[in-house]
Amino acid sequence: MLPSFYTHSQYAKAQNGRIATNVLILAMVLLLGLVYLWQINNLVRQGYTLRNFQGEIKLLQEENRKLQLDISQSQSLPKLQEAVKDFGLVLVSNVSHIEKPNPKVVASQVVKQP
Numbered sequence: 001m002l003p004s005f006y007t008h009s010q011y012a013k014a015q016n017g018r019i020a021t022n023v024l025i026l027a028m029v030l031l032l033g034l035v036y037l038w039q040i041n042n043l044v045r046q047g048y049t050l051r052n053f054q055g056e057i058k059l060l061q062e063e064n065r066k067l068q069l070d071i072s073q074s075q076s077l078p079k080l081q082e083a084v085k086d087f088g089l090v091l092v093s094n095v096s097h098i099e100k101p102n103p104k105v106v107a108s109q110v111v112k113q114p
Helices: 006-074 078-085 103-110
Strands: none
Touching: none
């Protein structure tokens, strides 16, 4: 039969092994919990950032719509006629166009043909 201190030391070693295993499991659970909280925090922060960007997009789209409206109004015929008067320009009554010469004719005049 084994001495009593031998079984006691075996029991103590087993008890220490269980405690170490329990501490390791607790540490892993705490670490995974912290990683989970960190990921959730990042996800929420990105959600707020996305919401802010969507609000900025809506404001910029509204501003763009207003600017397009201003451009179309400034290019309207009454605005252009008013600008003509402001700059002292005169309306042209007789319009003539210059015709573009035929490129074959111009080339035959420049290059001497045999």
